[in-house]
Amino acid sequence: PPPPEVLHDRKQKQTYARLGLLGEGGFARCYEIVNPAGKHMAAKVISKASLKTQKARSKLVAEVRIHQGLNHPGVVRYHHAFEDDANVYIVLELCTNRTFVDLLKKRKRLNELEVRFWMWQLLAGVKYLHDNHIIHRDLKLGNLFLTEDLSMRIGDFGLAASIKHDGERKKTICGTPNYIAPEVLFDTQNGHSYEVDIWSLGVIMYTMLIGRPPFQTKIVKAIYKKIKENSYEFPPQITLSPEARGMITSLLHSKPECRPNIASLFRHPFFTNEPIPKTMPLAVLSRPITIHQREQLMGRSHASGGGVDAAAAAGGDADPTPPLSAAPPLSGSDRPGLPEMWIKHRAELAAPTHPPLAAVGKTASSPAASRGLEADLASAAKPVLLSRATTGSVAATGSTAAAAAAARRDGSSDKGSFDTGSSGSGHSQRQDAARRGFPPGPHDAVTDEAAAAALKGSVPAGGSAPSAASLASSAMDRIRNFVHGHTGAASTASAAAAAAAAAPTTAPSAISTAALVAPVTTINAVEAAGPDTPGNFITKWIDYSNKYGLGYQLRNGSTGVYFNDSTTITLAANNHNFEYLFYETQPSSQRAVLVRQSHTLTHFPPELQKKVTLLKHFQSYMYENLYRACDPADDASESSAATTRLDFLTKYLRTKQGVIFRLSNQVLQLNLFDHTKVVLGDGARCVTYVDKNRTLRTQPLIAFLEEGDPAVLERLAYARDVI
Template identity: 35%
Template sequence: MKTPPRPKSTKLSETCAPPPETIRDKKRNKKYSRHGLLGEGGFARVYEVEDDHGGLLAIKTISKTALQSKKNRTKLYAEIKLHKALSHPNIVGFEECFEDEENVYMLMELCKAGNMMDLLRARKRYTAPETRFFLVQLIGACQYMHEHSVIHRDLKLGNLFLDESMNVKVGDFGLAALIEREGERKKTICGTPNYIAPEVLFDTSNGHSFEVDVWSIGVIMYTLLVGKPPFQTKDVKEIYKRIKDNLYEFPVDDPIPTEAEDLISCILTPDPNDRPTLHEILDHPFFSGITPPSIPSTARMSKPDFSNVTNAMSKHNMRRLRQQVELDISRPIAAKNGEEKTESVSVAEQEREFNKAVQPSSPISTLLSSARQPLIVANSLPSQPLLRQATTAALAEKEKKQKMEIHASNKKYMENLEKKDGEDEEIADQKLRIVSEMVNNDEKNKGKARALDENNQLPPPKSKSKSSCFVEMHTNLHNAFTAKREAKRFEIPSQYRDTDSDKASKVFIVSWLDYCNKYGMGYALTDGTVGVYFNDSTSMVLSPAKETVDYIASRGKSSTAVRKNFNIDKEIPKDLESKMLLLRHFEDYMLERLYGARSYTYVDEERRKGMTFVQRYYRMKNLIVFKLSNDVVQFNFYDHTKMILSQGGCLVTYIDKDYALSRWTLDEILEKQSKDEREKKKMEGILVKLKYCKDVFATGR
C-alpha cells in the first residue's frame, strides 16, 4: 500500500517521533539518556543527552524514513564527512555517528549557553566590544575551514553557538561544501535568505566560493550591532531584491560606530572579488577598539560593562584572542579517534565510496562507515589558506568540462523559499531549547523510562503533581495515536468521561504581548483576567472586575508558589507598585489593541481571587507553549492558530486563523471523518499539529 503524502507545510523533522529515552550505540557499547529538545531543522532534531559518566552532549537525530532519497543521503554524508574532519576551538566538536533501527545519530559537543540568536532576542543588540570579541572567534573558525577547503555556506546567528564560557562555536554543517580543486566554484543555490550572498542567487553561471562566508560575516556584524539583518523584510522576494540592489541603511537615531559602518560597507560588496579577505577584515580600524578579555555569562540577559578596559589592556586582549583562535597558525585536517590520514585511499577511491554509499539501495551502515573515514583532499590544492578565489572566464569554461559536483544540487530551493513569502525570518531561524524544567528535578528519574505494556500503551502516571499534567497529557496522546495506528478504539480515561467539557476549557489565553527584553510576558484570558509573567518568574494577575490582584511568587528555593491577594485601591505593598504599574500598562495595551470580542470571551465579575495564571511558557521554532494554573496547556502556532489541551489532553480545543473555535474529545477528533475534501484536509492539518504537541510533551517530560 502506497504511503499517503505528507501535508506540504509539514517538515520532515515534524513527522519523526522522538528517539527512545535511552539511546544506545551498540557498536561502541555506550548509551545516552535523552533530555530536552534543543532545536530542529529541515529533517533533523537535536536533543540534549547524558552519557554514563554524567557528561552532557548534544545529539542530532535523523529518522531513516527521511533518508530514502539520494539528495538527503548526500547531505547527511557531506555533513558527517566535513564536520568530523574539522577540529578547532571555535567549531562545535564532532564526537561520533551511529544508528539504531529507526534513526541515525550524530553526537556533538553541547553548547550550554544556546546560540547567538537567543542572546540577540534577549538583548536586542550587542555592544561594539562584544561584537569585536565574537567576530574574532568567528573569523578564526572561518580561516581554519577555508584553509582546509571547506565553505560553510550557512553562517548565521542560529548556527553560532555559545559554550558555558561564552565562546563562539560554529555548528550545523548541513550545507557545507568541499572545494576539491583550485578555482572550483559551486553552483547550488543554498543558504538562509537574510544571510545569502548575491552571487549565490544571481550568478549561478560563475558560481560561488569562500567569499560567501565573508559576506555572511558582514551580515552577522550588522545584525549584532543594529539588532536585525540589513536586508530584512517579511517578503522573501523583497529580501532578494534588496540583496541584488545592495539596499540597506544604518540607523540614524541610535547610530553604530563609524568604523563599524565602514567595515560593514566594505564586506557587503556585491562583487565577491572586491570583498576583503579575512585577514584584511581583522586589520580594519574597527578591531583597534575596546576588546574585553572574555564575555561574562551575565551578557545573556544584560549589557556588560567594559568601562574598566583600557586601550593597553585591549591590545593585550586582542593578541591573546588571536592566539586562542589560532589565527596565525596552519594545522593539518583533523584526524579523530586515533585515525591517521594516509595516502592509501586516493581521492578517486573516496569518490567511488561516496557514490556507492549515497544510493538509496545502499544500507545506512555503509554510508556511515564511508563518512567516518578520514577526509582526503586533492594534492593540487594550495597549502596556504584559501581566503579568496578569483573567478575568470577561463576557469568558468574549464569547469563546464569537469565531472559533476559530488554534492547533490537542490534545484528547487528557490521555489521552496518563495512559498514562504510571509514567514517571519527571525522566527524561522529561532532555535530555542525546551528545557527539562517542565518536570520538577525530583521527578526526572533519568534512565527510568516508563515501559509500554503489551498493547503498546503507556501506563498512567503514579502520582498527581504539578508536572504530572505534562506526563498525563503525553500518556493519553501517545495511547490515542497508538490506538489509531493499530486501528483500535481509544477509550477516554474514566475520570474524564462525564466531566463538563465547556467548563474544563473555558479559560485560556486570548491575547499575549511579549516584552521579555525588559519586563516579561503579558496576557489576557477569556474570562477577562489580565496577567504578567515577569522576568523574575513572579506573576501578577488582575481580576476581571479590575478591583483585586493576585501576586504569585515561589517560596525561596522551593518549587512551592505563594499566592497573595490585594485590593488595588488600598493594599498594594510599596515593593509591588512598579509591577502594578506595568500590569496596568499591559492591560491598557492588550485590551485596546489585541483583545477582541469573541464567542468564547466573557467577564467573570464574581472572580476576585484565585485567578488562573501562566505558570510557565516556552518558545520553540514553530510555536509558543503556555502552561496555565488550571492544568490547561496552550500551543500558539506562528500561523496564528491555537490548540488548547485540557482534561489530561482528552479535550482538544482548536482556534483557526479566523478565530473560529472547534472542540472535540480526544477519541472524537481521531475518528472524525468527512467526505468534503476541504474539511478533510483541514482535519489532517489539525492532527499533524496535535501529534506535534505530543512530541513536545515527550521531549519536555
C-alpha cells in the first residue's frame, strides 16, 4: 500500500504532505513530498516488511551511512531519514526533470553535444565517489537524475560499497543486468573494485548515443553471454565520431585493469576536441538541439582549452591515459561545462596552479601565466575560460575577464572565449574568423543543405537552403578572387611578412597574422600548376599547453614539441638526432635570431633533460593512441632521412571551427573539427585535401577548382576567409 498522505517525523517533529509517485524499483518507491514551508523534496520509501532479515537491515543502514556522508553537486543531496510503524523514509533532493530513462523515452537517443555535457558531469560525480572510496555498483540511466536546470545527479546508493583499505576487492554479485561488468559475473574469485563503475559509464554513454544498451537482449542469460564475450557493435546507420567510439571502446574493455581511470577521461579527445556547453535548454527534454540553439550554446560555452586533433583522436582499443604520467587531473577551471554551483567544489578536480613548464625551469612570458585561473573561480559571476590562440597563457583575470564577457555579448568571441595573447589587427582577424560558420560535424542531426546554410548564415524564413551548385559557384568566385588578388595587396602582404620575419618573436603570444597570410597571397595566377606532392605536414597532434606545450608528428615521421616558453625540440625520423630551437637576441641589432642546436638522444646538455623526457612522453602517447591523419608519406624519403634543418611548427592559431598550423617549410595547414584538413603548399599552388575518412588528395589548386567539388571548395573558401 502507498504511505499515508501525511508523513510524521516524530524525532524532528516535522510533517510532510505526500504527493505523487515519482518512480519505483525492486526495493523501494519514491514520492514527491512537501513540508509546511512549501519546500518540495523526494522521499524514498522502504517498507519495513522488506526489512525482516538482518542482511536487508544492514544494507539499508549502509546505504544511509554512505549517502549522508556525500556532498557534491553531482550527487543527489541527502537531507535525513526517519521512520514510522510501516516504513523507513529517506528524504532527498527533488530532481524535477526525473531520470535519463524518462529523457530517452521521449528523445530515443541524444547527440554528442548533449552527451558531452552530461558525461562530463557524470565523470566529475563518479570521481568524487571514488576519491572518497565509494563504488556505486549500480550506475545506470535510471539512477541518473535531472534537476530543474538540467544538471545531472547520481542517486540510489542501495548497492554502493565502501572500500576500507587499498587493494580491497568486493565479491558480491550485484547490479542491473545490462550494466554489470564482466568481472562481477565471471570473476568472483578475484572480486571487483572501482573499475565496475568505469564499465557502467561505457554502457551509459553507448545507450545515450545509440538509444539502447550495447548488450541488450530479451533474455538475461543472453545478456550475460554477450557481456562475457564483449559482443556489441555500433549500428552503421548511426554516425558517431571517432572520439565517441574510442571512448566507449576504452570504457567497455573486458579486462578491468585496461580500462581508463577517471582522471585520464577528463583529457579524452571526446571532451577536449569540442567545447562543452555551460547549460542546456529545457527544449532538449523533448527534441534535439536545433542548429540555432547549438550556435547559441557554442557562443556562450567555455572554450575547449586544448586537446587532441579530432581527426587524430584515439579510437579502437586506444588508452586515453594522458601522455605525462605525473600530470595531475584537469581542474574544473581547465575544462568547460561545469555549472556555476559546481565551482565551490573545484577542489575535487583541482590541479596545482604553477606556471607552464615549471618542471622544465622556464615560465611563459605572459604575466597572466603565474596567476592561474583562481581569480575567475573565486568570483560568483560566470567563470571565464580562455581558449589558446597561441602557446601563450590561458588565464583570464581582472579586466581581461570583463573583456571576455563583453566579447561574448557582442558575438565576436572564439567559442565564447577571449584571446589575451594577441594585439592589433591579429586579434580582430581572429574575431572575424570566429564569426564565420562552418558545417557541423558528422554526428550532428542536420542535412547537408542545412549544414551548408549554417556556413553561409541562417536560412531565410520560409526559404530553403541554397543548392550545392550555387554554393560551389560562390566558393569558386571567392577562391578565384583570393588567388588572383591585387598586385598591390600581394606586395603589401609580402612586405608585411618580411617585417614580421625581422621582428622578435620571443613572446609566444605575439602571433603575426601577416606572416600567416603572406605565403598564400603571393600567388600570381590560378593557372600556375603546383607540384603533385603535399610536402611535410602535421598528421598527429596533442595540445597539452595548459601545462607543457603542443606535441606533433609530421608526415615524414619526425616528432616535435612546441613548448610554452617558445622553444622547440624536433626529433628526426631516425629517433636519434634532434634539434633544439630557440630565439636569441643579438646585442648589436637587438633582433631575435633563431638558433638551432643539433644533439642526439644519447648526447645532449643536462639542462635539456626534462624537455627531452617530455618529448619522449609526447611521442610515445601519439604513437600508441592517435590515428594518423593519413597514410605515412611515401614521397618524402629525402625529408625522412634528414637529421638537420628539420621542419618544425612555427605558429598555431585556434579559430571557431579548427586550428591553423604554420610550419617552417612554408606549409599552411587548416585542421577542421569536422575531421577534414586543408594543406596549402608551394605558395598555395599545391593543395592537399584530407577527407573525413583520412583519404588524401594532392593536386594543383586549379584542378580542385575545375572539379568543382562543393565540399572541397567550401573548405578552401573557409581557409581563405580565416587567413
